[in-house]
Amino acid sequence: MTTSRLNGPTGQLNGKVAVITGAASGMGLATAQRFVAEGAAVVVADFNADAGEAVARELGDAARFVRCDVAIDGDVASAVALAVDAFGRLDIMFNNAGIGGAFGPITEIESDDWDATFAVLVRGVFLGTKHAARVLIAQGDGGVIINTASVAGQGGGGGPQAYSAAKAGVINLTETTAIELAPHAIRVNAICPGIIFTPLMHQGDEADAERVMTELQPYPKRGEGADIAGAALWLAGPDSAFVTGTSITVDGGISAAGTRLFGRLHGTTKLDRIAGIAHGTTGQKPTIRRLD
Numbered sequence: 001m002t003t004s005r006l007n008g009p010t011g012q013l014n015g016k017v018a019v020i021t022g023a024a025s026g027m028g029l030a031t032a033q034r035f036v037a038e039g040a041a042v043v044v045a046d047f048n049a050d051a052g053e054a055v056a057r058e059l060g061d062a063a064r065f066v067r068c069d070v071a072i073d074g075d076v077a078s079a080v081a082l083a084v085d086a087f088g089r090l091d092i093m094f095n096n097a098g099i100g101g102a103f104g105p106i107t108e109i110e111s112d113d114w115d116a117t118f119a120v121l122v123r124g125v126f127l128g129t130k131h132a133a134r135v136l137i138a139q140g141d142g143g144v145i146i147n148t149a150s151v152a153g154q155g156g157g158g159g160p161q162a163y164s165a166a167k168a169g170v171i172n173l174t175e176t177t178a179i180e181l182a183p184h185a186i187r188v189n190a191i192c193p194g195i196i197f198t199p200l201m202h203q204g205d206e207a208d209a210e211r212v213m214t215e216l217q218p219y220p221k222r223g224e225g226a227d228i229a230g231a232a233l234w235l236a237g238p239d240s241a242f243v244t245g246t247s248i249t250v251d252g253g254i255s256a257a258g259t260r261l262f263g264r265l266h267g268t269t270k271l272d273r274i275a276g277i278a279h280g281t282t283g284q285k286p287t288i289r290r291l292d
């Protein structure tokens with residue numbers, strides 16, 4: 001049992017203790033690295049023991065690894081207990097672990113595959129919230145819960161059926177638990193990432209992922225795990241003290257771009273070369289100014 005914690009160079013989270021699920025890879029890993037750099041102690045909770053142990057070793061005294069399947073109640077309880085045993089308390093729970101889950105035509109998806117998807121993506125967030133909230137409520141001085149949802153949970157087209165439905169569930173669970181835990185000064189928020197270059201997303205083919213990104217994403221930058229870590233840091237820290245029950249979209253503008261209908265109808269494909277005003281069906285003619 002030790003209570004020693006490291007103070008990072010910038011220290012936005014000095015003295016804080018976090019559990020991060022799925023911290024062996026991708027955005028969970030980036031967040032664990034950032035949180036430790038900001039002075040937090042971190043429990044790296046992941047299904048993948050080899051990768052998780054390596055991450056904890058790299059992070060040093062400020063980290064512990066626990067092998068954890070977020071779908072199993074006892075595993076999640078143990079991950080939270082490790083934070084208290086090793087570092088003396090809990091301040092931040094980041095329910096981030098995820099998988100792509102079931103895919104294929106809706107007529108062909110095995111019900112067990114559907115359930116396994118929801119077990120990781122929704123039950124995992126439920127269990128993380130449950131066990132973290134027990135500790136945070138008992139401590140009596142508030143806390144932060146952050147859930148990784150997805151732009152896929154905000155509408156159709158962003159992911160396969162079970163994944164999208166599960167992430168929509170995470171967004172809603174974030175809202176209901178934020179209301180319930182607010183009297184305890186526990187803030188609950190979700191992050192909805194877009195295309196983030198992690199092994200889960202590019203599956204080893206980064207060039208193909210870049211092609212899709214260039215086609216769909218307005219902002220000219222790759223989304224990286226560090227971008228999610230930055231959002232998580234803000235949600236975990238004092239600058240978001242009045243933010244709860246919301247979802248922060250971190251997607252380079254993909255969801256803002258929405259239907260992509262505008263500019264395609266009525267020969268207006270060259271909208272960057274003309275300006276003016278359309279008066280609808282009033283009978284008035286549009287004014288059009290050519291820009292070239």
Ligand SMILES: NC(=O)c1ccc[n+]([C@@H]2O[C@H](COP(=O)([O-])OP(=O)(O)OC[C@H]3O[C@@H](n4cnc5c(N)ncnc54)[C@H](O)[C@@H]3O)[C@@H](O)[C@H]2O)c1
Pocket residue numbers: 021022023024025026027028045046047048051068069070071096097098099120148149150151192193194195196197198199200201
């Ligand atoms: N990468 C993207 O573009 C993207 C977009 C939107 C949402 N997300 C979500 O972000 C989260 C993190 O994904 P990532 O892209 O960093 O993926 P990743 O595969 O790089 O990392 C996910 C980690 O979760 C762990 N994990 C999987 N199932 C687990 C379980 N049952 N118990 C414990 N750990 C488990 C994996 O071992 C892995 O270390 C996921 O919830 C994912 O659905 C990702």
